[in-house]
Amino acid sequence: MIAVDGATVEVIRNYLVSVAEQMRRSLVRTAFSPVIYDILDFGISIYDGQLRLMAETAGGATFLGANDYSIRKIVDYIGVERFEPGDVVLLNYPYWSAAHAYDAVLTAPVFETGTRLPVAYLCVRGHWMDLGAKDPGYVLDSTSVHQEGLMFPGTRLVKGGVIDEELLELIRYNSRMPESVIGDFHAQLTAIKTGERRLHQIYEKFGRPMVEAAVTRILDHGELQALRALRGLPHGSWTAVDWLDDDGVTDRMIRMEVTITIDDETFTADFSGSERAVPGPVNMPYGATHGMVKAVFKALTTPHEPRNGGHLRPVRTVAPPGTLFHAIYPAATFTLWTQMVALELLHKALAQGVPTIAASSGGDEPGFMAVGAYPNGRTWVISNNEGIGWGGAPDHDGANAQQHLIVNVIRNTPIEILESKTPLFHHRLELTTDSGGPGQYRGGLGVRRDVSFVAEGEVLSMKKKTKTRPWALHGGFEPEPSAIVLWPGTPRERVVGRGGSYISMFRQHMAAKEGFTNFSAGGAGYGDPLHRDPKAVVNDVLEGYVSREAAQRDYGVIVDSTGTWRLAESRAAATTPEDSAAKVAPDNAHTKVE
Numbered sequence: 001m002i003a004v005d006g007a008t009v010e011v012i013r014n015y016l017v018s019v020a021e022q023m024r025r026s027l028v029r030t031a032f033s034p035v036i037y038d039i040l041d042f043g044i045s046i047y048d049g050q051l052r053l054m055a056e057t058a059g060g061a062t063f064l065g066a067n068d069y070s071i072r073k074i075v076d077y078i079g080v081e082r083f084e085p086g087d088v089v090l091l092n093y094p095y096w097s098a099a100h101a102y103d104a105v106l107t108a109p110v111f112e113t114g115t116r117l118p119v120a121y122l123c124v125r126g127h128w129m130d131l132g133a134k135d136p137g138y139v140l141d142s143t144s145v146h147q148e149g150l151m152f153p154g155t156r157l158v159k160g161g162v163i164d165e166e167l168l169e170l171i172r173y174n175s176r177m178p179e180s181v182i183g184d185f186h187a188q189l190t191a192i193k194t195g196e197r198r199l200h201q202i203y204e205k206f207g208r209p210m211v212e213a214a215v216t217r218i219l220d221h222g223e224l225q226a227l228r229a230l231r232g233l234p235h236g237s238w239t240a241v242d243w244l245d246d247d248g249v250t251d252r253m254i255r256m257e258v259t260i261t262i263d264d265e266t267f268t269a270d271f272s273g274s275e276r277a278v279p280g281p282v283n284m285p286y287g288a289t290h291g292m293v294k295a296v297f298k299a300l301t302t303p304h305e306p307r308n309g310g311h312l313r314p315v316r317t318v319a320p321p322g323t324l325f326h327a328i329y330p331a332a333t334f335t336l337w338t339q340m341v342a343l344e345l346l347h348k349a350l351a352q353g354v355p356t357i358a359a360s361s362g363g364d365e366p367g368f369m370a371v372g373a374y375p376n377g378r379t380w381v382i383s384n385n386e387g388i389g390w391g392g393a394p395d396h397d398g399a400n401a402q403q404h405l406i407v408n409v410i411r412n413t414p415i416e417i418l419e420s421k422t423p424l425f426h427h428r429l430e431l432t433t434d435s436g437g438p439g440q441y442r443g444g445l446g447v448r449r450d451v452s453f454v455a456e457g458e459v460l461s462m463k464k465k466t467k468t469r470p471w472a473l474h475g476g477f478e479p480e481p482s483a484i485v486l487w488p489g490t491p492r493e494r495v496v497g498r499g500g501s502y503i504s505m506f507r508q509h510m511a512a513k514e515g516f517t518n519f520s521a522g523g524a525g526y527g528d529p530l531h532r533d534p535k536a537v538v539n540d541v542l543e544g545y546v547s548r549e550a551a552q553r554d555y556g557v558i559v560d561s562t563g564t565w566r567l568a569e570s571r572a573a574a575t576t577p578e579d580s581a582a583k584v585a586p587d588n589a590h591t592k593v594e
Helices: 006-030 061-078 165-172 178-206 208-231 286-301 338-350 415-421 534-543 548-555 569-573 577-583
Strands: 042-048 053-056 088-091 103-110 120-127 153-159 236-244 254-262 267-270 315-318 367-373 379-384 424-431 447-453 457-462 483-486 494-497 506-510 515-519 557-559 564-567
Touching: 006 042, 006 053, 006 120, 006 178, 006 208, 042 061, 042 178, 053 061, 053 208, 061 088, 061 103, 061 120, 061 153, 061 286, 103 178, 120 178, 153 165, 165 178, 178 208, 208 286, 236 338, 254 338, 267 286, 286 315, 286 338, 367 447, 367 515, 379 415, 415 424, 447 457, 506 515, 534 548, 534 557, 534 564, 548 557
Parallel strands: 267 315
Antiparallel strands: 042 053, 042 120, 088 103, 088 153, 103 120, 236 254, 254 267, 367 379, 367 457, 424 447, 447 515, 457 506, 483 494, 483 515, 557 564
């Protein structure tokens, strides 16, 4: 291997990251579906000829981790020697793609002049809206992978640069939304062509030997950074247990368990104590489980720079085949909300030994999906990832109405999109007062959304953490979990969540003028609420984050409508320096936050 200086290594590293970002921009600008161009539900990764991750761009955290698993399955299935220039392969077989069947992975080899084998691979994953599963939208109660859509195990849709129109027609006639799916296929193809063109320019500029030497240096440095951070963390083993609402088929809660072990060389997450695979579609492919663990590790060790394969070398994931976290054929896998609740499970285990871990967020991504038909008979589907509160941290409050940590940069759907593309009408979207768990550092707030249907359709509830509360830390309080209310304010009103026995993911027909209210959970609190700075409590009341009743009940601070406040008797036990002076003041002593 040739020698390459550090400056050149850094230039090449930035070039590679730039390629991934240009692929991202091409995809967003050409995609047909809001789920890609607005919600950003995709992942883009670039690998070298040895299948080592060279660079990626911002996308769903688990999508990116899943790409690492998928690329190896694709190459193993096809055989590296059988790739030809101009090939593009489609994979959505869940056990290999590490996701559900609607997350379509397009992969293309990149060749250089005189090379018989690929020097690189481009991977673009995006959510397709329909591939002929048993139900439109999401499949919430499948019991076999064969109910979840058309499967491609690594199929060449493009051969030698020419699209196989017969295979494309097969996709078209197996989809309820062919224009959207075919359009997004072409958008992903455009991203791949952009990446291929830019990679060729890099190899031409620096030469393949120098690029390969630089990539090795980049990955080794990434590993060194990760190991340095790992060795600075507390070492030991910690076990945590949490519960998933149900599997979509019965309302029986599902036990999840993980043991995390940290030493000088490895970060291991062992899910062996979790349940066996269940009948419904909440089982996770192993690659999805490993991707989730990698996301937690990356955020814990090297959060401030783009990921490469070296950063992830210390990660180990143990999940025996046939269990909840290692689905095998023909287990149903469509509803991957398991990974959202399980990410908090990983944090719950880490919080026992790592002092920087925050309390739980609202628990999962408690959004909704709506489905219906246009007057011409064509199916429409729209989804929304609802914001939740993040948990209070050791030194600050949780953020309000954010996307769940696992989905990273993925966004909610703007009301303008929801109302312009579907017969949905919004009456209210607001932060929910008192939804954040009280604490010395308060959990962030969840939201309330009131929606009605202008024409008939279906609403799909997308939740898996409604029967148990998000967990708090160090004396903080747990918030109310998420919920959805069907036909609110009518004799038919039905509340799903917050301890009920209903299955939390379901689909319900809605007639015109009927509607629902969606409540997302706030984050959990960190630390004793009686230790919160009274001035912060008053600000919360004035901002509408905390009611005056809750301020007195939970924080021991009595606040009037002008912001004048005094400490209640319940606060007398608090001993923090922030309020020690105020505690000795008589009950009629008032202080006003300016």
